[in-house]
Amino acid sequence: MPDLAAFRASLDGDVFTPGSPGYEAIRRPINVAYWDVRPRLVVRCCSVDDVAATVAYAHAAGDRVALRSGGHCFAGRSSTDGIVLDLSGLDRISVDDHIATIGAGARLKQVYAALHARGRTLPAGCGPTVGIAGLTLGGGIGLLGRKYGLTCDRLVGAQLVLASGTIVDCDADREPDLFWALRGAGGGQFGVVTELRFATVPEPVAVRIEAHVGEAGVQDLVKAWQDWAPDAPDELTVNLTIDTEPLRATLFGASILDEAATRELLSELTELPVEVRAGLPYHQLKQTFEGIEQPGRRIRSEFFSRTMSGDTLAALLAETTGPRQLAFTAMGGAYNRVAEDATAFAHRNERFLLEHVGAAPWVERSWAIAHADGSGRVYPNFPDLALDDAPAAYHAGNLRRLAEIKAAYDPHRFFDFPQAI
Numbered sequence: 001m002p003d004l005a006a007f008r009a010s011l012d013g014d015v016f017t018p019g020s021p022g023y024e025a026i027r028r029p030i031n032v033a034y035w036d037v038r039p040r041l042v043v044r045c046c047s048v049d050d051v052a053a054t055v056a057y058a059h060a061a062g063d064r065v066a067l068r069s070g071g072h073c074f075a076g077r078s079s080t081d082g083i084v085l086d087l088s089g090l091d092r093i094s095v096d097d098h099i100a101t102i103g104a105g106a107r108l109k110q111v112y113a114a115l116h117a118r119g120r121t122l123p124a125g126c127g128p129t130v131g132i133a134g135l136t137l138g139g140g141i142g143l144l145g146r147k148y149g150l151t152c153d154r155l156v157g158a159q160l161v162l163a164s165g166t167i168v169d170c171d172a173d174r175e176p177d178l179f180w181a182l183r184g185a186g187g188g189q190f191g192v193v194t195e196l197r198f199a200t201v202p203e204p205v206a207v208r209i210e211a212h213v214g215e216a217g218v219q220d221l222v223k224a225w226q227d228w229a230p231d232a233p234d235e236l237t238v239n240l241t242i243d244t245e246p247l248r249a250t251l252f253g254a255s256i257l258d259e260a261a262t263r264e265l266l267s268e269l270t271e272l273p274v275e276v277r278a279g280l281p282y283h284q285l286k287q288t289f290e291g292i293e294q295p296g297r298r299i300r301s302e303f304f305s306r307t308m309s310g311d312t313l314a315a316l317l318a319e320t321t322g323p324r325q326l327a328f329t330a331m332g333g334a335y336n337r338v339a340e341d342a343t344a345f346a347h348r349n350e351r352f353l354l355e356h357v358g359a360a361p362w363v364e365r366s367w368a369i370a371h372a373d374g375s376g377r378v379y380p381n382f383p384d385l386a387l388d389d390a391p392a393a394y395h396a397g398n399l400r401r402l403a404e405i406k407a408a409y410d411p412h413r414f415f416d417f418p419q420a421i
């Protein structure tokens with residue numbers, strides 16, 4: 001076993017072992033489902049050299065390593081009884097000439113705030129504590145995505161520590177295959193990302209959209225939403241959640257059109273009253289949606305490339321085995337104007353994403369009903385251990401190239417987990 005004291009002394013960051021002060025707080029990921037997983041060590045890295053030293057230590061100790069940035073992974077891939085390599089100490093953010101350089105440990109809330117100070121932003125997700133690294137490596141869907149694409153579509157470069165311990169920079173010219181693979185295949189596959197560089201966009205002033213619909217209107221609204229939301233102008237993203245028992249729907253979203261144009265477009269979707277709040281800087285609009293995090297519950301999901309049949313939708317809404325939430329996210333727009341093989345994110349022809357959230361048996365039943373009309377494709381950031389053919393569902397036609405890149409950069413599968421490439 002390598003010398004732990006010498007390893008600790010070599011670090012800018014710190015090492016936490018069971019029983020040491022701070023261990024209980026740092027070992028737990030955000031997702032409560034994995035709170036009982038107790039790592040042998042948590043290494044809080046504060047520099048790229050710390051990351052390389054941790055990779056070397058894990059090799060010498062023969063330990064499994066789980067990489068953790070925001071700690072939100074639904075499948076527990078950032079937890080292990082071996083070594084958690086925690087990147088939260090690498091969270092510096094700088095902006096130079098509209099390029100943001102962001103440490104892999106930064107959370108979305110920090111990212112939005114730092115970019116706002118420069119009048120810039122990124123199309124990225126809603127959860128304030130979600131890690132920019134995990135989000136980007138698996139894609140990154142959010143309220144500006146129909147206008148500006150996935151978060152990974154704005155990635156222009158990254159620094160990584162490979163399984164060999166080598167530190168590399170990749171972009172369109174340097175290690176281009178690795179750069180391609182980082183954009184949407186999912187985290188933890190090719191190396192430890194320590195820094196991400198993004199082409200930011202101007203921070204828009206946005207219109208916040210919210211509406212609530214009672215049981216009587218839900219089925220018609222879901223039907224209309226499926227036909228309308230994925231084809232709406234790029235500047236308008238309206239998502240839909242359905243809560244069952246009692247059945248009710250919430251529309252929420254953002255527009256970067258003016259208030260009058262937004263209202264006019266919304267009138268094509270519904271005649272029901274919609275609450276519209278104009279004039280919000282985008283980061284402020286994001287804050288108003290922060291309450292929707294629900295870590296720890298079972299989630300299954302699937303993309304849909306066509307509208308669900310009336311029978312499937314009726315069966316889905318009539319399913320009364322238990323309370324659950326159905327979350328519909330509009331795709332289309334800029335997400336789909338990128339070729340399927342241009343980045344590792346293969347799902348460029350989908351109309352919407354549907355998540356089923358709740359207790360396990362109800363989610364299984366709900367997912368199975370909707371699956372009749374689903375495209376069989378699954379968002380890599382929503383990993384699902386129950387899939388029959390996970391590699392095809394996550395990566396579709398990009399799987400072969402990803403497998404070649406995995407073999408080139410991590411031939412001994414140092415970075416490994418169930419469903420890894």
Ligand SMILES: Cc1cc2nc3c(=O)[nH]c(=O)nc-3n(C[C@H](O)[C@H](O)[C@H](O)COP(=O)(O)OP(=O)(O)OC[C@H]3O[C@@H](n4cnc5c(N)ncnc54)[C@H](O)[C@@H]3O)c2cc1C
Pocket residue numbers: 029066067068069070071072073074077078087104124125126127129130131132133134135137138139140141142186187188189191192193194292293294295381382
């Ligand atoms: C409450 C909540 C809200 C969410 N909202 C959105 C949303 O709005 N849009 C959206 O697209 N997704 C959303 N997601 C899904 C989210 O994108 C994924 O859970 C994502 O993987 C989280 O990244 P993380 O860094 O927080 O998690 P982690 O658990 O730290 O990491 C996720 C995966 O990436 C790997 N990884 C982490 N850091 C690195 C690194 N530095 N280098 C290489 N691999 C690494 C991990 O090992 C793991 O496999 C949400 C999830 C939750 C729980």
